[in-house]
Each structure stands twice: as structure tokens, then as C-alpha cells.
Amino acid sequence: MVSKNQIAEMYRQIYTIREFEARCVKLYRSGDIRGYFHPYTGEEAVAVGVCSALREDDYITSTHRGHGHFIAKGAQLDRMVAELFGKETGYCGGMGGSMHISDISLGNLGANGIVGGGISHGVGAALGASIRGEDRVAVVFCSDGATNNGVFSESLNLAAIWNLPVIIVIENNHYAVSTPIEKMSRSGKLYQRAEGYGVEASNVDGNDVLSVYAKAKSAVELCSCGKGPIVIEADTYRHAGHHVNDPGTYMPTDVLNEYKQRDPVIIAKKYFLERGGTQTEIDAINSEIDSEINSAIDFAITSPEPSLENFLQIVELS
Amino acid sequence: MSGTRIIMYREALNEALREEMESDPSVFCMGVGIAERGGSYKVTEGLLDQFGPKRVIDTPIAEASITGVGVGAALTGMRPVVEILFVDFTLLIMDQLINQAAKMRFMSGGGSRVPFVLRTQGGIGNGLAAQHSQSLEAIFYHTPGLKLVMPSTARDAKGLLKSAIRDDEPVVFLEHKLLYKTEGEVPESDFSIPIGKGDVKRRGRDVTLIAWSNMIPKALDASKELSAEGIDVEIIDPRTLVPLDKELILESVSKTEHVVIVQEAVRRGGVASDIASIIMEEAFDYLDAPVRIVAGKNTAIPFNLNLEQSCIPSKEDIKGAVRQVLYSEKGVNHGLC
Numbered sequence: 001m002v003s004k005n006q007i008a009e010m011y012r013q014i015y016t017i018r019e020f021e022a023r024c025v026k027l028y029r030s031g032d033i034r035g036y037f038h039p040y041t042g043e044e045a046v047a048v049g050v051c052s053a054l055r056e057d058d059y060i061t062s063t064h065r066g067h068g069h070f071i072a073k074g075a076q077l078d079r080m081v082a083e084l085f086g087k088e089t090g091y092c093g094g095m096g097g098s099m100h101i102s103d104i105s106l107g108n109l110g111a112n113g114i115v116g117g118g119i120s121h122g123v124g125a126a127l128g129a130s131i132r133g134e135d136r137v138a139v140v141f142c143s144d145g146a147t148n149n150g151v152f153s154e155s156l157n158l159a160a161i162w163n164l165p166v167i168i169v170i171e172n173n174h175y176a177v178s179t180p181i182e183k184m185s186r187s188g189k190l191y192q193r194a195e196g197y198g199v200e201a202s203n204v205d206g207n208d209v210l211s212v213y214a215k216a217k218s219a220v221e222l223c224s225c226g227k228g229p230i231v232i233e234a235d236t237y238r239h240a241g242h243h244v245n246d247p248g249t250y251m252p253t254d255v256l257n258e259y260k261q262r263d264p265v266i267i268a269k270k271y272f273l274e275r276g277g278t279q280t281e282i283d284a285i286n287s288e289i290d291s292e293i294n295s296a297i298d299f300a301i302t303s304p305e306p307s308l309e310n311f312l313q314i315v316e317l318s
Numbered sequence: 319m320s321g322t323r324i325i326m327y328r329e330a331l332n333e334a335l336r337e338e339m340e341s342d343p344s345v346f347c348m349g350v351g352i353a354e355r356g357g358s359y360k361v362t363e364g365l366l367d368q369f370g371p372k373r374v375i376d377t378p379i380a381e382a383s384i385t386g387v388g389v390g391a392a393l394t395g396m397r398p399v400v401e402i403l404f405v406d407f408t409l410l411i412m413d414q415l416i417n418q419a420a421k422m423r424f425m426s427g428g429g430s431r432v433p434f435v436l437r438t439q440g441g442i443g444n445g446l447a448a449q450h451s452q453s454l455e456a457i458f459y460h461t462p463g464l465k466l467v468m469p470s471t472a473r474d475a476k477g478l479l480k481s482a483i484r485d486d487e488p489v490v491f492l493e494h495k496l497l498y499k500t501e502g503e504v505p506e507s508d509f510s511i512p513i514g515k516g517d518v519k520r521r522g523r524d525v526t527l528i529a530w531s532n533m534i535p536k537a538l539d540a541s542k543e544l545s546a547e548g549i550d551v552e553i554i555d556p557r558t559l560v561p562l563d564k565e566l567i568l569e570s571v572s573k574t575e576h577v578v579i580v581q582e583a584v585r586r587g588g589v590a591s592d593i594a595s596i597i598m599e600e601a602f603d604y605l606d607a608p609v610r611i612v613a614g615k616n617t618a619i620p621f622n623l624n625l626e627q628s629c630i631p632s633k634e635d636i637k638g639a640v641r642q643v644l645y646s647e648k649g650v651n652h653g654l655c
Contacts, residue, residue, distance in 0.1 A: 103426075
């Protein structure tokens, strides 16, 4: 049974991701943040449910829609906003931006601008850990779109033949950019592909943080006793288009509304209240996060631009 | 010679892998048929017996993902050596190599390192046709974030592979299929050769002949015959194309004042053209004749053996180009126009 404190922490992270994205989207619209920005809004329970089952030294590989993964894996908000601003104090010194944010010391091998690009990295991290004899798992976050890329099948097979502690989390938000997965997959049940590779797989309500957490926890346990890899397909939905500038008009309003009825924030809050939490406590968490985000934004705004000198030192031009 | 012995290029590579695996437990090898079979060219022979299946790993034919697995392992503290059977097959791994491995350190602002070696081999064999005979170094040369090593001798192969494995950046280590059985002197003792240092394969006064990989033996043959004509050729083998030992090249050019560059790869957009442009920009005043490039024809490699040979530089082509750059100095036109 997940305790009140545990669900409070999960709620806190889900709310953090929600507000982080909302505030940063505003900064995007005001021109402070540029480039491609793919909000995780609506999918928060997947990252939080999965990462709540991980240890600090476990690995994740992330995607172009990766802010939520990194926050759930322990990122500092100030360095995240600073990276979205392209500032020197950002996680990547302003050189990566939203799509490439990473920090190996926190176990995040990186967001990735290439759909499916990080899947094999997770397998490699798990392989390395297994060679070193360490008990760690690697979680690969990937999208429904990535499952139709060859590297998904290749990497799943590699993890399978080597029995690696890899958990592939398919975040099925039903759209590859604007293309519905229902048109790109005959069965629509993406996790079933794993069966052909001899890999245990199942699906879960990706908006329900406790369901996701339970699946992830069991997957981590299976991996730890050599029964990996495991595939989890989490059903979820974006609350908006593919990126900030995509109005997402192709997303049917009735479906979107159904998913919004099952909003990850509302569900997590409900679980918290069921365990004796109060609205006053929720308000306190919210206001604490709001002020943390305010400080993070101030930090980013007042941080210096990266220097050309430092950039050239890093790339060591030859 | 004392302190050295004659071994094959492939044996030298094998020694490098073995020694690095012995000294560093984070080094491991993976690739198609490298463990139980010992590799298509026997480079990894015996490693499975010594290091076991955890560190000498046979993989499925899934080039893109095994490369990505190497990248992921490298990001998290390992030193993988991934073998791709033919350079032609590296076209399947370009996302992992160019979008991922080459850019990780850069995209992370220096926080991520990819100490990853991609071993592969290229060039013509003996009728292996268009998809198993290419020389694709220009692709890697063009990509910021990759180092590129192309050894021509057993000694260079061993010394440079050891350095490549110890390097903290991704290194493309491009062998040549026709060099695996060539023999050369290799020190008995532990040694390595720094990446970025070229080598003078033959000292000479009259012309600087720049070549690498399997064009080196051809250049040496050509230079022997040219010496009978009184032409003293200096052969520069950059050994690593990225970083390129510009100083060594420019020093030689300033001495000989004549340059011929030889590459097996197709002419268009090749490394030779870039080296020529560097020489033009940085040593123009030394030149007594235009730089000449002897390169492969701009074509795929045909299966027929005669046609195959016609597509890559021959010894005669090299000799002809050397005579041209020297005679043009004397105002003699040997068909340059």
C-alpha cells in the first residue's frame, strides 16, 4: 500500500511537471524560450509513476517530450529552465536545449531529438551495468511513434537475448506528431509486439500514477532477478498539439475531454485525499511549487549567456 | 631488429584489443560473429576464451542498435569496441554515429562522454562488388565530433587502436580488408601511437606524396620505381585523418614544394580535396605546381576484377601524377590541360 507521504510526493512531482510546462509555454509565447518545445502536459503520471519505482542510480533515456522524465528523475527546476533559455547555468550549458537535456550524474542519459534514438542507449546502459555486475535498471521512455521504427524492434530483441534489466515504457499518447497510432498499427496494442521477442509485457492506464507505479515496481523487481527486459505500454494523451506551435486540431475534442476527465493531476490528488490528505495540504504543496518555479525562472533570466570561449573549449575544434 | 617482431596487421589489432581488455575491465567488444567465430577477418580470435561472453559479445545483425548499445554503455562508464563488418554497413548506423555519438559531448555541454570505438573495414577486396568495397572515410571526416583513424601498417594498427580505446571521444577506426594479412614490424614492448600524429613512411626531397590506408603500400611501390628515374618521393601517412597532422604535411610541402594526394575513395567530395585546400590556403607560396589528386573514379565499384582495378588509383596513376607535378615546374605540359 502506497503511503500518504509517497502519494504526496507523487502528487508534488505531477503538479510540478504540469506547472513547469504551463509556465515555460508562456515564456515560449513571450519569446523568452525558443526552438522546439514539446510539452509533457497530460502524460505526467507515466514519468512520475515509473521514476517513483527507481533508485537514484538507475538510468533513464528520454525523448523529445522529455521535461517530465527529467523532473521525475530528480532534476533541479532552475537548471532546467536555464537550459530552455539557452543559458550557461543550464544542464547542458545552453548547448542542448529542450530536446537534448541530460545529466548523467542523475541517471538521465538524455532527451533525444530523434524518435527512437535513445532506445538502444538504455539497452547499452543496462549491458554496461550487467558487465560490471551492478544491480541497476535502465528505463527507456519511448513513444507510440517510436515503436514503428526499426530500432525499437532491434533493441527490444537485444535486451531480450541478453536478459538485460531494461524496462521499455511505451508512452502511447496516440499520436506520432499528428498521425494517429490507430492508422499506423493494425492491432493498436503495441505492448503485444514484445511477446514475439519472448518478453513479458502489459498495458496500464498511464494517467493513473498508482497503476503505473505498481507496474513499474513489479518490472524493477523482475529485472533485478534476471527476468528483464519488460515492456509496459502506458495509455495516455497529450493535452495539446505535438509542440507549442501545433494547435492539435486533429485531436478529437470528445476524446481529449475524456482524457481530461481522467487528468493525472486530479487522479493523484484523489489518491492523496483518500489517504487522509487535505485540501489545505494540497494548497501548500502547490504554492511551494509555484514559488520554486518562480525562483527557477528568475534564475534563468538572470543567468549569463554561454561564452563563445567555453563553447569552443568544449568542442575542441580541429 | 631487436625489440620487434614481424606480425600481421590483424594480429596487431588482436594484440591491441587483448592488452586493452587486460588492463581495463571497462573495455568490451561486440559485433556480428566476433566471439565464437573470432571475426570475419580473425581480428577478435581467441578473445572469447580469454575474457568470456560478458565482454566478447556476438550480436544479431542489427547494426543501428548495436552501435546505439555501444553509445549507451559508453555514456555510462564503459569503453565499448563495436565492430561493424563492412564500412558499407555503417550506412545503417548513421543516426547513432552522427546524431548521437558524435554530438553527445557537445549537446550535453561537455557533461557526457562517449569513449566508444567503432571498428570497421573498407576498400576494395577481390571482386566484392558495389556494397562491400566502398571507401567512405569522407562521411566520418565531414562529421564534427568523430575522430577518424586509418592505419596502413601493423605497427600503426596496434599503436593507434590502443590509443583509440583509451580516448574519451568516439573514434571511427577504419581498417582495410586487403591489409589484414600484410606483415610488419611491431615492437615487443608495450607502446601506443598518439591520435593526431602522422608518420613519414619514406623520406624524400622532390615531392610530397600524401596517402593513407591501403594506398600506402602502393605509394611505396611507386616511389621505389620513381627513384630509379631519379625522383625522390617523400611519403606522408597522416594515419589519423581527424585530427589531421597539418604540421607534418605543411613541413614536408615546404621542403618538397610539390604535392600529390592519393586516396582510394571516389574523388568527389573526398578527404584529398580538403587536404589540397588546406595546402592551398596555408602553403601556397611554397608550391611550384598545382596539387594533384589521384583518386577513385566517381562510381560504384564493379564486380569484374579488371573493371574493379580501373576504379581505384594504380601504381602507374601515382607515378604519372608525380611526374606531372614535377615536370610542370619545368614548363613541360604532360597532358595537364
